[in-house]
Amino acid sequence: MLSVIVPTHNRRALLEKKLRLLEVQRGEFEVVVVADGCTDGTLEFLSQYRPPFPFRFLELAPGLGAAGARNRGAQAATGDILLFSDDDVMPQPGWIEAHQKAHAQPRVVAVGRLELPPELRGTGAAELRGPRAFWWNVTGNNTSLPKALFEEVGGYDPAFSGYGGEDPDLGYRLMRAGARLVFLGDAVAVHEAFDYRGRALEKARQAGAAHVRVWRKHGDPRIAWALGVHPVLLAIKLALLPSFKGLLGARGDYELAYAWGASDAWNQSSAS
Incomplete structure (x- = not known):
């Protein structure tokens, strides 16, 4: 089984949209939402949410950051495969199945195709269209790997508690551990909330x-x-x-x- 790990902080509308899209995905999976210091009604929504897939959510004190939140989600996950995907990354049809198929072989780190809405292209946000994936392409947006491999390399480094750094650090350690990085052109997700006008x-x-x-x-x-x-x-x-x-x-x-x-x-x- 595959566990989708979704950290979130005060973006209820985006989170709900993502979960509704997951409801129509095919395959065997669970979803673990990690609510990091949410004060915008996210917790109230999650406590009432009843999806067709196995679901749980964790409430954390504010300030843990993306690395710590993902680690907590991974600890709570029951699937053999972890699929990290932030709350503003919207899965397209066939997303779950593509990631599941990628793990027929051991020690695979699968990086899916990441696209932007047309209005965000050229703003500084990154897209990943393949055809290859490298260790620096491992991100919390659209990456799956065995839970055992994640634990073997020590998970995310919580010392990267601010913005940036935690993803390439993990990717580098996975590469050094001999992981097989593959690009999944069929595992498409759209990154919707890059704030090029704000921060x-x-x-x-x-x-x-x-x-x-x-x-x-x-x-x-x-x-x-x-x-x-x-x-x-x-x-x-x-x-x-x-x-x-x-x-x-x-x-x-x-x-x-x-x-x-x-x-x-x-x-x-x-x-x-």
């Missing part, structure tokens, strides 16, 4: 800083190159993007904020 640039700065922390944690230069936070790459970005970011549209602002966040993290670590 997107601040989140980009936080992600840049967090990815520097991933490199410093493991000390492998491949991490810095893959995540775009190597000092050589940062020097090039910070020299060119202020003048040419307009050529990239909204993506240019996102990339510059990401580079500034990573550069600040390097400067702070050097000073200490």
Whole structure:
């Protein structure tokens, strides 16, 4: 059986939409919702929700963050396979079945196809259309793996309690553990709630800083190159993007904020 792990924080409407879409999925699965400090009526909705699939929800004190919430959901899951998918990621038809079929072989980490609504393309949010998946593509949006493998590598690192870092850190450890990463073109999900008008640039700065922390944690230069936070790459970005970011549209602002966040993290670590 497959366990869908859904962390959520004060996004009741999106969560309800996701759960309604899961109601029409085929396959054997359960859903574990982890409500992290919700104050918007989410808990009241979950306590009354009666879906056609096995379902449970956990209530956590606020501030645990995505990594900690996903770990709690994984601990409560009863399925052999964990499928991590955030509350703003909407599964399309055949999503569950595609992830289940991917695990006919052992030690598979399956990364599904991630798309954006048309109005969000080019805003800085990432899409993943394949045809291959790499360790840095492992995210809490659309990734499944055996529960035993997740536990073997220690799950998510709760030290990444802010925005960013927890996904590539897990992906890197899975790669080092010999996991087989596969891309699932049939496991399509749509990422609906990327906030490019609000906190997107601040989140980009936080992600840049967090990815520097991933490199410093493991000390492998491949991490810095893959995540775009190597000092050589940062020097090039910070020299060119202020003048040419307009050529990239909204993506240019996102990339510059990401580079500034990573550069600040390097400067702070050097000073200490």
